[in-house]
Amino acid sequence: MTDRTAGASTRTPARPPARTPARTAAPAPKGTGHLTSGDGAKHSRIWGVGGYRPERVVTNDEICQWIDSSDQWIRERSGIISRRWAAKDETVIDMAETASRDALAMAGVDPSQIGCIILATVTHPYQTPAAAPQLATRLGSTNAGAYDISAACAGYCYGISMASDMVRAGSAEYVLVVGVEKLSEFTDKHDRGTAFIFGDGAGAAVVGPSDVPGIGPTVMGSDGTQWEAISQRDSWVDVRDKDLAWPAIGMAGQAVFRWAVWGMAPVAQQAIDKAGITADDLDAFIPHQANMRIIDAMIKQLRLPADIPVARDIAETGNTSAASVPLATERMIRQHEVPRGGLALQIGFGAGLVYAAQVIVIP
Numbered sequence: 001m002t003d004r005t006a007g008a009s010t011r012t013p014a015r016p017p018a019r020t021p022a023r024t025a026a027p028a029p030k031g032t033g034h035l036t037s038g039d040g041a042k043h044s045r046i047w048g049v050g051g052y053r054p055e056r057v058v059t060n061d062e063i064c065q066w067i068d069s070s071d072q073w074i075r076e077r078s079g080i081i082s083r084r085w086a087a088k089d090e091t092v093i094d095m096a097e098t099a100s101r102d103a104l105a106m107a108g109v110d111p112s113q114i115g116c117i118i119l120a121t122v123t124h125p126y127q128t129p130a131a132a133p134q135l136a137t138r139l140g141s142t143n144a145g146a147y148d149i150s151a152a153c154a155g156y157c158y159g160i161s162m163a164s165d166m167v168r169a170g171s172a173e174y175v176l177v178v179g180v181e182k183l184s185e186f187t188d189k190h191d192r193g194t195a196f197i198f199g200d201g202a203g204a205a206v207v208g209p210s211d212v213p214g215i216g217p218t219v220m221g222s223d224g225t226q227w228e229a230i231s232q233r234d235s236w237v238d239v240r241d242k243d244l245a246w247p248a249i250g251m252a253g254q255a256v257f258r259w260a261v262w263g264m265a266p267v268a269q270q271a272i273d274k275a276g277i278t279a280d281d282l283d284a285f286i287p288h289q290a291n292m293r294i295i296d297a298m299i300k301q302l303r304l305p306a307d308i309p310v311a312r313d314i315a316e317t318g319n320t321s322a323a324s325v326p327l328a329t330e331r332m333i334r335q336h337e338v339p340r341g342g343l344a345l346q347i348g349f350g351a352g353l354v355y356a357a358q359v360i361v362i363p
């Protein structure tokens with residue numbers, strides 16, 4: 001005789017034993033037909049961006065006090081001329097607040113209209129709570145949900161993707177997306193491989209409803225096998241238990257460089273394809289500001305038109321991880337380098353390893 005309780009049938013999966021005696025007829029589910037699944041906008045777009053750059057300019061010569069390098073080497077190998085470092089008492093929440101106020105002003109959106117705040121960072125120095133709720137309080141976004149995401153240099157592009165989906169699903173009318181970093185706190189000044197790369201800053205965007213598409217489909221992915229390529233050197237638990245030094249961010253520069261140069265152009269191309277356009281339709285290319293040579297290699301591989309404006313904010317901002325794409329966007333708009341309402345391809349990639357890319361309408 002077949003043992004039914006052991007789930008011997010190949011057609012139905014095994015179930016845990018019923019806690020109540022079996023009924024002869026299954027009861028009708030109570031809630032069916034009463035649930036609504038949200039009533040969002042047909043489309044979404046970015047309505048405003050803002051940026052904050054700390055006051056203190058740190059030159060390559062200053063960095064070379066701590067590492068065996070030169071201004072010329074740093075410029076040639078990375079494209080960086082200077083970066084900004086936040087003041088000692090300046091927090092990621094302080095920087096995020098200034099960038100957010102600018103983004104809200106450009107969007108013409110009141111903080112009370114924000115339904116959710118997504119804050120991307122890897123340098124908020126509290127394991128918990130997140131920084132976003134305090135930002136919401138400071139802005140007066142008292143109706144907003146608020147949380148942080150950890151996707152390093154891709155954090156902002158992931159945030160834009162989530163915000164767009166929220167607006168279209170009806171979870172929020174307006175969503176504030178912030179990328180903010182105080183990488184100077186997590187950089188080993190004496191590490192030749194990273195000391196010259198990282199900078200501090202914040203960028204923000206307000207995403208809201210639109211009659212026409214303003215944010216294309218996001219192409220995203222990850223490769224956890226390479227988690228050590230860019231990583232906090234030791235876990236907090238090891239730092240405590242083994243009495244280790246402050247865990248700055250370490251990086252296998254060459255491996256990251258190769259991954260970015262060969263792996264990210266196809267991702268960017270997929271974002272163009274999914275948006276239903278071609279490279280010739282683009283009005284701007286705003287890649288993560290990791291290294292000027294990576295940016296140049298991507299331009300070649302994507303065969304972008306020669307005259308397309310390309311973000312090169314890294315020269316004076318360094319690599320600000322989650323803040324890099326929105327800061328570069330903010331600069332290009334402020335300096336009238338890109339047409340408002342034009343199309344920009346943006347891509348973030350970094351520690352994880354993770355990446356995300358999409359085409360957006362420039363606010």
Ligand SMILES: CC(C)(COP(=O)(O)OP(=O)(O)OC[C@H]1O[C@@H](n2cnc3c(N)ncnc32)[C@H](O)[C@@H]1OP(=O)(O)O)[C@@H](O)C(=O)NCCC(=O)NCCS
Nearest residue numbers: 068069070073077078153192253254256257290291349350
């Ligand atoms: C970090 C990075 C600029 C280093 O450039 P690189 O050309 O790969 O440098 P390498 O590590 O191959 O070293 C090349 C030479 O420069 C030297 N060098 C390394 N760092 C140096 C420094 N800061 N100053 C001067 N010389 C340096 C090395 O000792 C080596 O010398 P050798 O040829 O005599 O052995 C580059 O690897 C990079 O940008 N990687 C990606 C970083 C990135 O994008 N990170 C963020 C991703 S989110």
